Amino acid sequence: MSVVQALYPPCSCGMMQIAKCGHSATEKLGFTRLCGIEAIGLSRNRKSLLKPILAKEDNGASRIEDGHQAKKPNGLTPLANHSAALFGKNLGEKSSIGNSMNILWHECPIQKLDREHLLQQKGCVIWLTGLSGSGKSTLACFLSRSLHSIGKLTYILDGDNIRHGLNRDLSFRAEDRSENIRRIGEVAKLLADAGLICIASLISPYRKDRDACRALLPEGNFIEVFIDVPLEVCEARDPKGLYKLARAGKIKGFTGIDDPYEPPYSCEIVLQQKGSECTSLSDMTKIVISYLDKNGYLRA
Numbered sequence: 001m002s003v004v005q006a007l008y009p010p011c012s013c014g015m016m017q018i019a020k021c022g023h024s025a026t027e028k029l030g031f032t033r034l035c036g037i038e039a040i041g042l043s044r045n046r047k048s049l050l051k052p053i054l055a056k057e058d059n060g061a062s063r064i065e066d067g068h069q070a071k072k073p074n075g076l077t078p079l080a081n082h083s084a085a086l087f088g089k090n091l092g093e094k095s096s097i098g099n100s101m102n103i104l105w106h107e108c109p110i111q112k113l114d115r116e117h118l119l120q121q122k123g124c125v126i127w128l129t130g131l132s133g134s135g136k137s138t139l140a141c142f143l144s145r146s147l148h149s150i151g152k153l154t155y156i157l158d159g160d161n162i163r164h165g166l167n168r169d170l171s172f173r174a175e176d177r178s179e180n181i182r183r184i185g186e187v188a189k190l191l192a193d194a195g196l197i198c199i200a201s202l203i204s205p206y207r208k209d210r211d212a213c214r215a216l217l218p219e220g221n222f223i224e225v226f227i228d229v230p231l232e233v234c235e236a237r238d239p240k241g242l243y244k245l246a247r248a249g250k251i252k253g254f255t256g257i258d259d260p261y262e263p264p265y266s267c268e269i270v271l272q273q274k275g276s277e278c279t280s281l282s283d284m285t286k287i288v289i290s291y292l293d294k295n296g297y298l299r300a
């Protein structure tokens, strides 16, 4: 086995102190000459972009068949060329995930913290879960409006809406619901990484699927909000007439009727009815926004 320690990349892009250097491949490609390795204000995470590239004989990349977390490959790939490192690709990290072979993670010096600083907020996911008719979509809109009014950038991922596009191929069978939630979890993760306060509003009836989404995000960035409204209340509301159809057997596998809803064992916020009265939307909105405020999400 040969191990080659590559030199630091001769140039790099991003927030680097500019130092004179000779003409490089990057210049020829039309990039500004940003040389010298003195990084200004780079976090530890971002300094890792400057790490030397390790190259080993290729003894096979690991294949990740299952699981949500990307694991390190067993074998590193042959010596990376410098230009790959310059543009954020670390060829030492080549791996195979699911059915994708030989894929590389591409880093950019502008990261989540920079975007959060720009937006003066912290990217996170507010995950609203509950029965159909519990008030998820309504609360999502209230939250979005209230946060918008104080200058915070949000985006709603509504189960119903996403089934009109990205997830139009999915049904309400258990496997399809899981896939629906997995995809929305991945999109939510990207939006949170973009610095947004992402509000995901979907029944997400199975605990393991919600937990898997939580596991995608950094600790504390997944705020699970259970809208705990009893089935009888949701059924009485029945704004789309779906419970009626489900009771008549015209819709099979309807959540709460003939398909299960698993409430969270523990979650960040439970919005419960007080006696027979529903908590008002403005109270629910206040509870969630005060949670965000207390936990530092409304500042960078």
Ligand SMILES: Nc1ncnc2c1ncn2[C@@H]1O[C@H](COP(=O)(O)OS(=O)(=O)O)[C@@H](OP(=O)(O)O)[C@H]1O
Pocket: 131, 132, 133, 136, 137, 158, 159, 160, 163, 172, 176, 177, 178, 180, 181, 201, 202, 203, 204, 205, 240, 242, 251, 252, 253, 254, 255
């Ligand atoms: N079988 C069945 N069970 C539950 N819900 C059903 C079903 N068929 C259609 N609908 C309508 O689809 C909306 C739920 O979509 P979601 O993507 O949130 O569901 S899930 O998270 O994948 O379980 C849900 O919207 P909401 O009422 O806003 O929750 C329903 O209007």
Ligand SMILES: Nc1ncnc2c1ncn2[C@@H]1O[C@H](COP(=O)(O)OP(=O)(O)O)[C@@H](O)[C@H]1O
Pocket: 130, 131, 132, 133, 134, 135, 136, 137, 138, 139, 237, 239, 278, 279, 280, 281
């Ligand atoms: N806190 C609340 N109190 C009373 N009615 C509500 C409340 N939240 C929502 N509703 C009403 O309940 C119905 C279902 O709300 P919706 O947001 O569509 O639920 P979901 O998205 O969970 O299916 C709507 O008619 C809405 O106006």
